Amino acid sequence: MSTVSSTIPEAKPNYLTSDFSIKSWLLTTDHKRIGILYLISISLMFLLGGILAGLIRLELLTPTGDVFQPENYNKIFTMHGVVMIFFFLIPSIPATLGNFLIPLMIGARDLAFPRINLLSWYIYLVGGVLTLSAMALGGVDTGWTFYTPYSSTYSNTYVMLTALGVFVSGFSSILTGLNFIVTIHRMRAPGLTWFRLPLFVWGHYATSLIMILGTPVVAVTILLVALERGLRIGFFDPALGGDPVLFQHLFWFYSHPAVYIMILPGMGVQSELIAAMSRKKVFGYEVVAISSVAIAVIGFLVWGHHMFVSSQSWYAGLVFSFLSFLVAVPSAIKVFNWTATLYRGSNAFLTPMLYAYGFIGLFTIGGLTGLFLSAMGLDVHMHDTYFVVAHFHYVMVGGAIMAFLGGLHFWWPKMTGRMYYEPLARLSAVLIFVGFNLTFFPQFILGYLGMPRRYHAYPEEFQVLNVLSTAGATVLAIGYLFPATYLLYSLFKGEKAPANPWNAKGLEWEQAPSPPPTFNFDHTPEVHEPAYAYAPEKEKEVVHS
Amino acid sequence: MGSIPFLPPSASSVSGEVDAFYFFMVAVTAFFSLLVFGLVVFMAVKYRRKSDQDQPRAILGSVPLEIVWTAIPFLIGMVMFGWSAKIFFTIMTPPEDAIEMYATGKQWMWKIQHRNGKREINELHVPVGQAIKLKMTSEDVIHSFFVPAFRTKMDVLPGRYTTTWFRPTKVGKYHLFCTEYCGTKHSGMIGWVYVMQPEDYQKWLQGDSGEGTLAQRGEKLFNELGCANCHRTDGKGRGPSLVGVAGEMVELERGAKVLADEEYLRESILNPQAKLVAGYQGIMPVFQGLVSEDQLLQLIEYLKSIGKTQKAPAAKPAAPASRTAATAATVQGKGL
Missing domain, CATH: 2.60.40.420 (Cupredoxins -  blue copper proteins)
Structure with missing residues (x-):
């Protein structure tokens, strides 16, 4: 990234001001505008999923099921899972930050297929509308996992409409993945070799591989459930000659890698935050880059760790357990490298960095508790208890959402051209961290005590921990309301952001104004240096211990 | 609380x-x-940014x-x-x-x-x-x-x-x-x-x-459902005799062999054509939907009681009631 004169022309229209008509938004092929459309859509989904989570915690405040009828409680946690996973977490970072930033980071005018990019948003909307209409009509009560034969034969709720929404939205993620892969292969600026790419791009490349290879499998699985439910063709229901466990294999073959769809982009964001906020190249850059791909590949081979007590072969379980310990290694490598990057850095106490610190802490706990569940002998006891709930919320909320919020703050000036109010942002980052831990840490203990998931009512001895968890959820909810408020406020009253408020490296900061013009760069940038080249060339050193 | x-x-x-x-x-x-956590906190404080002009050396x-x-x-x-x-x-x-x-x-x-x-x-x-x-x-x-x-x-x-x-x-x-x-x-x-x-x-x-032990109930069902008409104990029925079958290897058509465990017995009651014993016609009706899971367990328990190395056949209901069921169960449990 050659040094550029800091006088970037300000007066030219940017992607936000080039055209104000509604049509120009709804028919846009600009990756940045599509990113914003996605951001609005997923934020609304997050709000909905969050309200549902609040209702769950409200019911669990007391041992008896006194707030909702059991069938309604089951619908609430099902819709919470469906909305949060398929309509928030999976598209969250890739479809918003990824969409917005990948062309900017690699020096391209847009993604490889701008119209397909717009199509993917519309497909997402159709999927969302289908699923939400199922909810409006009366909801669905199968759990987000749709286990058969409950979902295919026994549930009398809107299973097919919900599943259709999930099925349809899957295509939006396939198209996004496809677009990213082609873009990253074909549209890098001259000089931008693979090992000069920002780690954010590496993370999205790995994510895209999973999106295009995994998502079709869940689509096929949903189709089989539909055939069984609609035409009584037996795939999963033993009464029709099917195998109930087959569904779990097919479902987790996608849904476990889908967990990595949710966390890998977050890891990419994390690398950017750590580098920019410490003004250092990420320690062990190549290792961090390759570990993303390693996670994506090994992640396809661990699905059976959801099934140790499902009657799966013990020896298959043995292999899945081994591979699950193996997939933990690249995650551990990343954590160590991020931590090492801080060594002798210039570590700023700014909001994006607070989220990055929070991410390291929460992802470490989330990852390490995954080892408890990979351990076969212990998983027998912990499977389907609150320990599992706590573990995946540490990874998904503590990891993916912390990264999403950190990234949103970090690139907010670039996306909107405005600065947010820093003191309030720092306060809410701390509030979210505290609220999160108070919500989910007690659930680890509940899990070991044996409290099963998806219970509408529970024995009295579990109440104290549940009260703590609900109290934490209240703090967490307030924490989330802060950014929603001050970020929106900044759009109108925020200080105007310079092109590079953080003095960060990267084409999006150094060569594009805030906000960028429709086609990003006046000239195709040329890249002459590695990513994160903060220090002058002569001051680089390699540690030999 | x-x-x-x-x-x-x-x-x-x-x-x-x-x-x-x-x-x-x-x-x-x-x-x-x-x-x-310790390292992160320590370095976040020790190497905190002191001035906006800070430019640390790169460590690759x-x-x-x-x-x-x-x-x-x-x-x-x-x-x-x-x-x-x-x-x-x-x-x-x-x-x-x-x-x-x-x-x-x-x-x-x-x-x-x-x-x-x-x-x-x-x-x-x-x-x-x-x-x-x-x-x-x-x-x-x-x-x-x-x-x-x-x-x-x-x-x-x-x-x-x-x-x-x-x-x-x-x-x-x-x-x-x-x-x-x-x-x-x-x-x-x-x-x-x-x-x-x-x-x-x-x-x-x-x-x-x-109403008697599980095996006794199974035997009663075995007779009520008409199983005994074909599965005669003398081996002359239209179906194979089931004495000594449970827990034994059974020969199927085309030379295949299968262990007559609970899973096989269950399948052969519900869907008899699935794994037909060599030398017999597939004439047994399908019992899918006609017997409950509880009844299936009773039938299987009966078959096990007349199965391989059975020691206390349930066919003799004379087994003294005072006999500790646990002991009987242990003996029978070893049978399979």
Whole structure:
């Protein structure tokens, strides 16, 4: 990234001001505008999923099921899972930050297929509308996992409409993945070799591989459930000659890698935050880059760790357990490298960095508790208890959402051209961290005590921990309301952001104004240096211990 | 409300080792978490940005360090893997002396059948110190049989038998939970496991067992459903004699062989054409939907009682009622 004169022309229209008509938004092929459309859509989904989570915690405040009828409680946690996973977490970072930033980071005018990019948003909307209409009509009560034969034969709720929404939205993620892969292969600026790419791009490349290879499998699985439910063709229901466990294999073959769809982009964001906020190249850059791909590949081979007590072969379980310990290694490598990057850095106490610190802490706990569940002998006891709930919320909320919020703050000036109010942002980052831990840490203990998931009512001895968890959820909810408020406020009253408020490296900061013009760069940038080249060339050193 | 508990009661032969492994996991992961947290906090403070002009020197990486922090997590992971796999095989392999009982999951209750014919719902009475092997199946959706105090859990599937076992070590009353989401009243599919002194258990078992042992009920069904008309004990019926079949290898058409275990017997009742015994016509009607899971277990129990090396044929109902059912069950349990 050659040094550029800091006088970037300000007066030219940017992607936000080039055209104000509604049509120009709804028919846009600009990756940045599509990113914003996605951001609005997923934020609304997050709000909905969050309200549902609040209702769950409200019911669990007391041992008896006194707030909702059991069938309604089951619908609430099902819709919470469906909305949060398929309509928030999976598209969250890739479809918003990824969409917005990948062309900017690699020096391209847009993604490889701008119209397909717009199509993917519309497909997402159709999927969302289908699923939400199922909810409006009366909801669905199968759990987000749709286990058969409950979902295919026994549930009398809107299973097919919900599943259709999930099925349809899957295509939006396939198209996004496809677009990213082609873009990253074909549209890098001259000089931008693979090992000069920002780690954010590496993370999205790995994510895209999973999106295009995994998502079709869940689509096929949903189709089989539909055939069984609609035409009584037996795939999963033993009464029709099917195998109930087959569904779990097919479902987790996608849904476990889908967990990595949710966390890998977050890891990419994390690398950017750590580098920019410490003004250092990420320690062990190549290792961090390759570990993303390693996670994506090994992640396809661990699905059976959801099934140790499902009657799966013990020896298959043995292999899945081994591979699950193996997939933990690249995650551990990343954590160590991020931590090492801080060594002798210039570590700023700014909001994006607070989220990055929070991410390291929460992802470490989330990852390490995954080892408890990979351990076969212990998983027998912990499977389907609150320990599992706590573990995946540490990874998904503590990891993916912390990264999403950190990234949103970090690139907010670039996306909107405005600065947010820093003191309030720092306060809410701390509030979210505290609220999160108070919500989910007690659930680890509940899990070991044996409290099963998806219970509408529970024995009295579990109440104290549940009260703590609900109290934490209240703090967490307030924490989330802060950014929603001050970020929106900044759009109108925020200080105007310079092109590079953080003095960060990267084409999006150094060569594009805030906000960028429709086609990003006046000239195709040329890249002459590695990513994160903060220090002058002569001051680089390699540690030999 | 009260103080916060951290561990469930420990009441089975495996719960101690599971807890020990859990403590080991907590210790190792807490160590690494605190190490990372400590480093992050320390460096966040020590190397905090002092001026906006700060430009630290770049440190690109270190191959030895990368090797160290790849190898150490891997090796520790392998220790966890090995130990936990060993525990898993212990939890999953029933010991020789285990006595059998049957559990059927149904939306939203647990139905238990003891071999002497005693039945209970959402309660399971077992003697302390005795290994218990539960053969389980479901009448509808997938359930999961979980007793936290025993640290055991196993899914309960429709159309298939799964097995769980435990050896209770402490007298008491323990939670039984369904842990696979099974519909509206999933959280109501709970019950209690009562671990009793053997004498108390015997007393409980003798009380009100009503219609005879499971095998006797199975024999009654065997006659009522007309099975005995073709499956004659003298081997001259239109179907094969079933004496001495359970637990034995059975020859199918085209030379294939299959073990006549519960799974095979069940399938051959529900869908007889699936694995036809060599030399017989596929004329037996399909019993799918005609016999309940409970009745299937009774039929199978009867077949096992006349099966391989049977010692106490249920065909002789003269077996003295005073005889301890546990002993009888042990003897029969070894039969298969």
